[in-house]
Amino acid sequence: MPVLLTAPHPADLHPVPGLRLGVAEAGVRKANRKDLVVLELAEGSAVAGVFTRNRYCAAPVQVCREHLASGSAIRAVLINTGNANAGTGADGLARARRSCDALAARMGLTPQQVLPFSTGVIMETLPVERIEAGLPAALADLSASNWSRAAEGIMTTDTLPKAASRQVQIGGRTVTVTGISKGAGMIRPNMATMLGFIATDAVLAPSLLQPLVKQAADASFNRITIDGDTSTNDSFVLIATRQAGHAEITALDSADGQILRDAVFAVARQLAQAIVRDGEGATKFITVQIDGGRTEAECRLAAYAIAHSPLVKTAFFASDPNLGRILAAVGYAGIDDLDQQLIEMHLDDVHVVTQGGRHPAYREEDGQRVMKQAEITVRVHLGRGAASSTVWTCDLSHDYVSINADYRS
Amino acid sequence: MPVLLTAPHPADLHPVPGLRLGVAEAGVRKANRKDLVVLELAEGSAVAGVFTRNRYCAAPVQVCREHLASGSAIRAVLINTGNANAGTGADGLARARRSCDALAARMGLTPQQVLPFSTGVIMETLPVERIEAGLPAALADLSASNWSRAAEGIMTTDTLPKAASRQVQIGGRTVTVTGISKGAGMIRPNMATMLGFIATDAVLAPSLLQPLVKQAADASFNRITIDGDTSTNDSFVLIATRQAGHAEITALDSADGQILRDAVFAVARQLAQAIVRDGEGATKFITVQIDGGRTEAECRLAAYAIAHSPLVKTAFFASDPNLGRILAAVGYAGIDDLDQQLIEMHLDDVHVVTQGGRHPAYREEDGQRVMKQAEITVRVHLGRGAASSTVWTCDLSHDYVSINADYRS
Known part of the structure; x- marks a missing residue:
């Protein structure tokens, strides 16, 4: 029983201009279950992330780090549940790359423009062909108003979907910050991972994304603990589509920067606390x-x-x-x-x-x-x-x- | 249910010449329960101990450290269950000292020659007057063959008494190593503490006691964990009555030193493992x-x-x-x-x-x-x-x- 937590109302989750979400049932581990989510990022978006410090990190985490380090413009995020692709060695890396190849081909991108995320059973082979087969349905489903369904699509043993959204005024424009997360700890036998994704249309200098995601993690996801176990796949990603139309924020401690930072922190904190409220067996x-x-x-x-x-x-x-x-x-x-x-x-x-x-x-x-x-x-x-x-x-x-x-x- | 652990047979616990044990029911917390143990050490005995590194260490631990550091010849050990005298501030320290005063007076010793140990509820006032009242019965009970009853007398939520004994030959003499221990972790609400006491009649240079007890702890009690919580009262004490009659051991890495060390390690390991086997709820x-x-x-x-x-x-x-x-x-x-x-x-x-x-x-x-x-x-x-x-x-x-x-x- 989650502690003072309810499912988010879809109408409360404001779309983020420049970002669309698609959800599909790919049957990665079980049939008839949303288990594949694609995020499509408009041109000009900036992305940064923080990842598990577990030395046994999963293949998709390694690929994410590579693709972010490559300097390629990230244009898509691919998330599957049902299999964490962790502890899978060179074959797991190849399968994570193949999933990026497949999505990139369908979207007209290079594989380095895709960030892959997996959560689920550890040390089992990722059925990448099922992910490939599920991509057309996920892409056909792309919509800016799919945040609630995407929150469901990344659940593993979470009992409720987790999402949060805020709007603030910056330079006379309405700026949106919306995010989703999924359960902490290595929930259920081998069900791994905490994942968090937050997007904003704020016009933020791309160089500020990495410090902002790090600060937001330190104020939210890095402050929660269910059982002290750090997963192989923990990831938190911040996306700025930069379409809000206000003057670019060039310093986080500027007035506009602080407004944005407070909104990102608030959403991150709500998402992180939701994970604890829905912790395994939590009653307090x-x-x-x-x-x-x-x-x-x-x-x-x-x-x-x-x-x-x-x-x-x-x-x-x-x-x-x-x-x-x-x-x-x-x-x-x-x-x-x-x-x-x-x-x-x-x-x-x-x-x-x-x-x-x-x-x-x-x-x-x-x-x-x-x-x-x-x-x-x-x-x-x-x-x-x-x-x-x-x-x-x-x-x-x-x-x-x-x-x-x-x-x- | 303890895992492959049975109560020690009294006949298997060899007395240690120069050491007598007395047990009483002092009603510290509950009536009709062995909760007070006194060890009487013959003149010429040497003692060393290792104690919890928890900064919230209990009053008796602080007094033990003082008395050992004073250089006084330790001649008695006083152990109560039912109350840990931890988190009790200056009043707790005074009560721990008063218990040493009382035993010292009855045995013709100075208070600095007594080491006190407490285990049980945290943050409650030690009923030192009940301990004082129980001392005559404990002293009247002193006997070299009381190891098994003493093992029972230091139990809190342990389901079985824990004791171990070995005999080895050193310089043509039979040397005994016998010890008792009680449960790890902060067992039951506020029931604190792992305690271990090992005695030998080996003739060991007094300066070797401290390195030997440290090495033995590192090979035994410091290698066990039930739940990772370090108690306020954890203590492990090694006593050498030095009555075995062989030539003094002046180096632990001498042939005789190694024989003794192996025996002490074996007893310490068995006592430590018994704590895990009887860990709270343990099935493996x-x-x-x-x-x-x-x-x-x-x-x-x-x-x-x-x-x-x-x-x-x-x-x-x-x-x-x-x-x-x-x-x-x-x-x-x-x-x-x-x-x-x-x-x-x-x-x-x-x-x-x-x-x-x-x-x-x-x-x-x-x-x-x-x-x-x-x-x-x-x-x-x-x-x-x-x-x-x-x-x-x-x-x-x-x-x-x-x-x-x-x-x-």
Whole structure:
């Protein structure tokens, strides 16, 4: 059961001028299922992406990096579910390239103008011929208003499609930012990958795409964790069709740049949080906020130690205000000279720990009340400095074990 | 259900000359339960220990470090269950000291000659007066043949007592090594701590105790993981009563030193593995062996990435030979220049991955056969060098969630 998440309404997903989406049922792994999505980008579009740091990265991730590095104008994105094409060696690379060749031929592009993405079973051969056979239907389906169907088309074990959209005014023009994402972690046996795609028609200097996608990832997809496992295929791509008609944004910290950045961050954050809300077996959405660190890096260490602790996560599942587990996670986060006597902790508005020990006024029932909520914020103040960091996670439930222990079917 | 583990037979636990153990029911948290253990060490004994690196370490751990650093001749060990005296601030420290004062007074020692250990609920006040009241019974119970009862006396949520014993010949004398341990991880809501105590009558130069306990920990307790959470109270102590009557061992790499070291390592390994076999909800005992690394450190990174991955652990629970999850864990272990094309993997005798991809001769049913076993060895060869590392872990089951989600009762 997703936590306070509903399917996006198609009418709320604003089309992005210069971008069309097509969806098909290619039968990659199962019949009668949307499993192939094509994005067509108008001439003049700029694209940048961030990809998994897993050294066992999938073949399509390797091909994406090559094609982006080649400097070719990216004009199409090809996404399949049902097979991740990961751990497939040289043959997997050849099959990823062949899928790009096939789409490029049909669209009159070079293969380097196509970015391929795959998600699904690991270490099985990509049935590229089924993808090839599905391309005509996907191309015939191309439409600027297909965001909602595309969100469905990239789902694997997600229980709901994930999409978000914003419009802002820049230089007197309406600028749209719309995106889709799919589930985090290596969901279900071998079902891999978090994917995120955001498009905007903002007129952005192409050189700003890469810093913007990196900043947006750091403020969204890089702040979520379901189970700490980094997939072989994780990818987040930002597309600017540059058709909005306003004066080009040449600096992200200009007034217009900040408006755009805020909109991209908001969409990315909503897409990333949706992944957590729909995490495997999730019953709670947890915000872990660390303040008072010397550096953001040490705040992140503490935040992830809490967010990854199976003991903390089962306590959230049980609605148990189990302070010791959270403090112990802070203690082993790797901040060597942490002084436990300076730690303060709140559960939402309840002050539970002061000077490293239980707050004298803290009552178990107050902690219990917060822990029963579907959304909870844990705030820990390290008492060492002014840096902060926030991550979002979910609890660890029986359903997580059931989902991940199901034998691959 | 512990995995291939049975309670030790009292007759198999050889007494260690110079050491007596006493057990009592002090009612620290619950009545009618062995929860207080005293070890009495003969004059001339030497003691060394390794302790949790958690910055939120418990009061007794802080006192142990002080007393060991004071250079006082340690003559007694005081262990209580039911309360970890962790996250208790200055008051907790005072109570830990008071428990040492009380035992020292009754034994004619200084407080610095006592090492205190606590395990149980975190962030609750230690009822030190109950410990004081229980001391006469524990002291009246002192006996060299109480190892089995002491193993029971330090249990918290362990389902079985854990003890091991070896005898070796050194310089024509029989030398005994006997030890006890209790459960890993922060078992049950707020039930904290792994504890291990090993004693020998070997005549060892006191300066060799600290390197030996460190080496033994690195070969045993530091190689196990249940859920990756490091407790506030983890402690491992080595005691040498030095009464065996052979010539003093002055170097660990001498012939006699090696005989002793092997015996200590064997007992420590058995005690550590017993903790995993009795891990919360464990149904499988998993050995993760990484070979072919450039350094032992990078092999440990990969081994722990596999051993900590909830996805890998649920796959073991499901008896699912889910290769992709194991490879993905290796991929995100933090070995930056890992070449996935060089990875080889075996499940026991089954060669499942070669050159980073599925072995052509690998059949799913062979992997399945191994995964159904109660004990499984995963071997991954990184293809980068000659270093190795091994860790032991268990699977992640529904019972783990149940045990840890039970509200503290």
